[in-house]
Amino acid sequence: MTCIPLLADAAPSHLVSLGTVDYLIIIVYFAFVLGIGFYLKHFADTGEEFFMAGREMTAWIAGLAFISANLGALELLGWAGQTYQYGLMATHWYWIGAIPAMLFLGLVMMPFYYISKTHSVPGYLLLRYGPASRSLSALTFGFMTVLMSGINMYAMAKVMEVVLGWNINFSIILSAVTVGLYVGLGGLLSAIFNEVLQFMLIWFGAALIPILGLIETGGWQGMVERIKANVPAIHPDHPNLDYTHIWSVMGNAKDNAMGMHWTGAVFGLGAVISMGYWTTDFLVVQRVLTAKDLRAAKMAPIIGAAFKMFVPFIVILPGLLGLAVLPMHLVGENDPSMGQGGHSYNEVLPLMLARYCGPGLLGLGITALLAGFMSGMAGNVTAFSTVWTYDIYRPLKPDATDAHYVAMGRWCTGIGIVISIAAAYIVPMFPSIMTYVQSLFSFFIAPLFGTVILGMLWKRTTGYGGFWGLLAGILSSIGMFTWYKLDTTHTAIAYIALSPDASDMAENMYSALWAGLICVAVTVIVSLCTTPRPDRELVGLVRACTDIPPEGDYPLVHRPVFWAVIVGVVCIILNIIFW
Amino acid sequence: MKEHHVSIWFLIGLQLGIFGLLITGAGIYGYFFPPPPEQLTVLSDLHAGIWWGAIMFVLGAFYTVKFRPGSGKGE
Numbered sequence: 001m002t003c004i005p006l007l008a009d010a011a012p013s014h015l016v017s018l019g020t021v022d023y024l025i026i027i028v029y030f031a032f033v034l035g036i037g038f039y040l041k042h043f044a045d046t047g048e049e050f051f052m053a054g055r056e057m058t059a060w061i062a063g064l065a066f067i068s069a070n071l072g073a074l075e076l077l078g079w080a081g082q083t084y085q086y087g088l089m090a091t092h093w094y095w096i097g098a099i100p101a102m103l104f105l106g107l108v109m110m111p112f113y114y115i116s117k118t119h120s121v122p123g124y125l126l127l128r129y130g131p132a133s134r135s136l137s138a139l140t141f142g143f144m145t146v147l148m149s150g151i152n153m154y155a156m157a158k159v160m161e162v163v164l165g166w167n168i169n170f171s172i173i174l175s176a177v178t179v180g181l182y183v184g185l186g187g188l189l190s191a192i193f194n195e196v197l198q199f200m201l202i203w204f205g206a207a208l209i210p211i212l213g214l215i216e217t218g219g220w221q222g223m224v225e226r227i228k229a230n231v232p233a234i235h236p237d238h239p240n241l242d243y244t245h246i247w248s249v250m251g252n253a254k255d256n257a258m259g260m261h262w263t264g265a266v267f268g269l270g271a272v273i274s275m276g277y278w279t280t281d282f283l284v285v286q287r288v289l290t291a292k293d294l295r296a297a298k299m300a301p302i303i304g305a306a307f308k309m310f311v312p313f314i315v316i317l318p319g320l321l322g323l324a325v326l327p328m329h330l331v332g333e334n335d336p337s338m339g340q341g342g343h344s345y346n347e348v349l350p351l352m353l354a355r356y357c358g359p360g361l362l363g364l365g366i367t368a369l370l371a372g373f374m375s376g377m378a379g380n381v382t383a384f385s386t387v388w389t390y391d392i393y394r395p396l397k398p399d400a401t402d403a404h405y406v407a408m409g410r411w412c413t414g415i416g417i418v419i420s421i422a423a424a425y426i427v428p429m430f431p432s433i434m435t436y437v438q439s440l441f442s443f444f445i446a447p448l449f450g451t452v453i454l455g456m457l458w459k460r461t462t463g464y465g466g467f468w469g470l471l472a473g474i475l476s477s478i479g480m481f482t483w484y485k486l487d488t489t490h491t492a493i494a495y496i497a498l499s500p501d502a503s504d505m506a507e508n509m510y511s512a513l514w515a516g517l518i519c520v521a522v523t524v525i526v527s528l529c530t531t532p533r534p535d536r537e538l539v540g541l542v543r544a545c546t547d548i549p550p551e552g553d554y555p556l557v558h559r560p561v562f563w564a565v566i567v568g569v570v571c572i573i574l575n576i577i578f579w
Numbered sequence: 580m581k582e583h584h585v586s587i588w589f590l591i592g593l594q595l596g597i598f599g600l601l602i603t604g605a606g607i608y609g610y611f612f613p614p615p616p617e618q619l620t621v622l623s624d625l626h627a628g629i630w631w632g633a634i635m636f637v638l639g640a641f642y643t644v645k646f647r648p649g650s651g652k653g654e
Contacts, residue, residue, distance in 0.1 A: 019605075021601055021602075021605040028597055028601075029594075032590070032594055040584060043584050192587075196587055197590065197591055200591050200594075204598075204631075204635055212622050212625070212627060215622060215625070216621060325621075355620060356620055356622060357620060358605070358609055358614075358619075358620045358627075359628070360604070360628050360632060361606075361627060363601075364598060364602060
């Protein structure tokens with residue numbers, strides 16, 4: 001769930017200037033990623049190696065790649081900006097909006113993805129529901145993935161223009177060529193290696209900001225007092241709102257800047273959107289499918305969850321600190337002051353970076369952003385390449401050799417990059433697409449969760465039920481979005497999001513909830529009216545028909561469920577602390 | 580039989596080590612030859628580059644040695 005800072009209307013100001021050592025760090029980084037691609041080409045000869053990294057990753061590597069595929073630079077910049085705008089409640093996207101879903105993926109869903117030996121999420125739908133559901137899922141996923149990749153590329157170029165003054169074309173070509181080379185050569189293995197590297201870089205590049213920020217403010221309490229003092233001037237529309245708690249401000253939608261009631265966070269975000277994203281978005285699930293065995297596949301999302309839980313330290317906290325210490329007042333992208341040297345919410349992280357980081361550290365921070373951008377792009381491209389080759393192309397040419405599919409995967413990487421570049425140039429001509437693409441993406445993801453989970457847990461679900469449920473969920477989500485956007489009387493929002501004060505983000509949460517419920521309802525009704533498949537055809541696909549290897553022989557500390565409980569309890573404690 | 584690739588932890592160690600060295604070096608240079616006051620960052624008196632770079636270098640060196648090719652770890 002990437003939050004996209006477009007910075008599209010920002011004046012091309014120049015936030016930071018890099019020195020020699022900063023450029024040296026960036027050059028070393030590019031040499032590293034390209035070197036890894038060339039080195040790993042030799043290890044990506046077969047389809048299993050190119051598309052699935054040989055299915056030999058340890059739980060740690062698969063888990064870090066899983067979390068890293070999501071932790072792109074847009075995520076960092078966007079959520080730091082959201083925090084400046086909405087306060088600490090942005091943390092919901094890291095805790096209730098991620099941890100339960102990741103633990104659920106590890107404990108409940110991974111066994112079926114893994115035992116079925118599917119190459120992709122659409123591939124699972126093929127096995128469970130048949131070709132119609134697979135095709136619907138693969139086509140929508142492929143389309144959205146490439147579109148997202150292009151938009152990410154454009155957004156990155158805009159960020160680099162604003163932060164460093166780099167030419168947009170230069171940034172797009174540099175990132176496209178680099179990602180195309182290292183993914184095209186080394187496949188998913190190369191992408192995963194670079195994602196884990198990027199994960200480390202982001203932590204080391206960003207962690208110094210909250211550390212120094214808390215030193216400057218005299219600790220957490222000092223920061224909270226400064227925020228209370230600054231908010232009336234920074235957010236004059238909400239001068240008395242509490243920006244430093246996450247749940248106590250959600251009893252009423254009017255009590256928080258996001259305009260969201262707690263039911264939207266729990267049921268829309270926690271139960272549908274995050275479940276859909278973390279358990280069925282192939283971009284992240286693909287990383288876990290590379291695990292070397294079932295236990296590693298179950299542990300990987302749990303390890304990812306443990307790290308995800310602490311990402312707010314390097315994303316949310318800098319946003320909060322921005323409210324406390326930045327001398328300038330940041331504004332929305334459409335604010336008139338943006339054309340007169342003003343800074344947008346999405347620039348809070350680069351501004352904090354420039355505030356604390358001198359030569360060397362600044363290069364590290366910028367490198368972390370670049371790494372995050374390219375890693376996100378590589379994630380999109382590898383997922384697109386796999387889904388295209390296995391779920392769209394192979395049904396059309398089922399008898400080709402493994403080498404043929406690998407060659408197709410390499411071509412697809414290049415084609416995916418070229419389409420991404422085209423999207424990067426074309427999409428900005430239609431600003432509404434850029435603004436709403438995140439909503440478009442959740443159109444397909446939220447209903448997909450209902451389809452997949454019913455398929456895994458209820459053996460009565462039929463192929464017809466799966467397909468029509470998925471289609472109904474997608475169409476209803478698009479319908480609600482259209483109603484909301486075309487509604488001039490401002491009544492749609494009150495029905496969809498249960499409050500006339502709801503923000504776009506709250507509307508997104510509730511739309512996802514209703515779309516997920518509609519998908520489930522239609523799937524159940526159609527399934528009950530059609531003939532189910534015999535149990536013997538559902539072995540390895542459905543819980544009631546599959547013998548999942550027990551973990552009783554492992555010591556307690558090696559069992560995924562043990563660590564899932566630990567992570568879950570820590571997450572609950574964190575929520576209580578910042579209630 | 581195809582040989583195995585080097586450990587990813589080795590590569591991470593190598594990169595952290597190199598970056599740590601560069602950042603520490605830049606920090607030490609800044610300590611002895613500080614930039615003009617208008618270019619100083621907030622809390623520059625803490626010389627974060629020196630100790631943050633040193634942490635990265637030590638961690639990177641540890642991983643580079645522990646997971647070096649031929650060590651049999653993480654490959």
